[in-house]
Amino acid sequence: MYHAIAQEIIKSIMADEYDTKLPTEKDLMVRFDASRSTIRKAIDVVFRHGLLRRVQGSGNFIIKQPQASATVLNLSIGFDRSAMVEGGPLVSKVITFDKVKADEQLAKQGNIEVGDELHRVIRLRYLKDALYDLEESYFPKAVVPFLSAESVQHSIFAFLREAYDIYGSTTENYVHQVRLDAERAKLVGEPEGDKTMCLDGINYLANGSVFNFSRTFFVYPDLELYYHTENIDLQH
Template identity: 30%
Template sequence: MLKYQEVADRIELAIKDKKLSQGTRLPSLNELISKYDVSKTTLVKALTTLEDKGVIYQVQGSGIFVRRQKRDGYIALMTNMGFTKDLENNKLSTKVIDLKIETPSAEVARELNCAPGEEVYFIKRIRYVDNNVLCIEQSYFRKKIVPYLNKEIISESIFNYLTEVLKLKIGFSDKYLRTDILKKTEAKLLELPNNSPGLYIDELFYTASGEPFDLSQTIYNYKHANFFIQSGQK
């Protein structure tokens, strides 16, 4: 994890732990620089990240203030680090459907910029929230960048493993959303009737250096998935 992301997470955690309300003024820029022992550039990037997420807002000449915290059980659509943190107050569980190493299709190889013959991990799993089916996840991870995965790892938060164990520095992602009628196999896994609607999110994740490493598709159960977006200031 990049330093500014780490600082952003620490500030956000402090806001949540102290249950700071809308409009609470945070310490000054210089005080935060001293507290977190970082450069001004790093702190400004951390604050920008939090502002983009809707955690804080800044008023020129007045300071840094806390925004209203999101409702429990809602998933942030603007994040690129999975939804485990968003649902930390809910019971999350995972059922692994598939885990294997394979040579990717031409389309997957193109998206991930794989070299000829390069292998990927393919995983498929069902995620549950409070014992209800939340979504189906299918992902391709470049083995060159994510050299090892097992059933135990993918039964938990993969992104925690990537950042905390592999020390992978995750940068940004491209996200595409669409709605469609679920296929019969998808509806069955999501425990929904045939011809039910579904939200499909295709996402391509990059390292901090801009190298693609994870191509994922998440299909959400419309009955149990709630989302929010907080816009930043203009």
């Protein structure tokens, strides 16, 4: 339950519903009809997504993104960036929706076994009619038995939450520059061989199973990266 509450709080933050800080725990308990422990777990999730700054005795303050926030990719948000881009949501144009078996390259990319059956979704995503990225996503059928044609047009992760109660536990992200091959260059309308920012991501369940891995090529102008970390005191 706290995962769903966290998602609603994140959406409210991205929609500028709150000015400078979150409502009190008591107010959130009333809004979501939830216990204090559930609200605290939800707030912890939002904090780990890099959207809150805790001030002891004063509450949870909203971390404001730069004014040109549509160009900032928040890597801390993780599982469902399509719903978290300010100025969004992103609108998808599905290029490919089918099933494939993992070859050696996909198995290595997704930390899965060769031959694992996968749902494959390739789509272009737009922000206010401007091309934002090319996303190539894979979902192992052993964990995600079914994807609907409607779900891949919108937020796949929202579908996974509703259909399978999948929220994810950890994400591995690797950001690097790549040169566009002929096929991808044609899809995004850029010259073959041009460099673009690429994000390789793997999403895991709490039991360590991969439920999604993807490669996203960003073509939105002047995109910048943001990442939130929590400092931990280590005693020697």
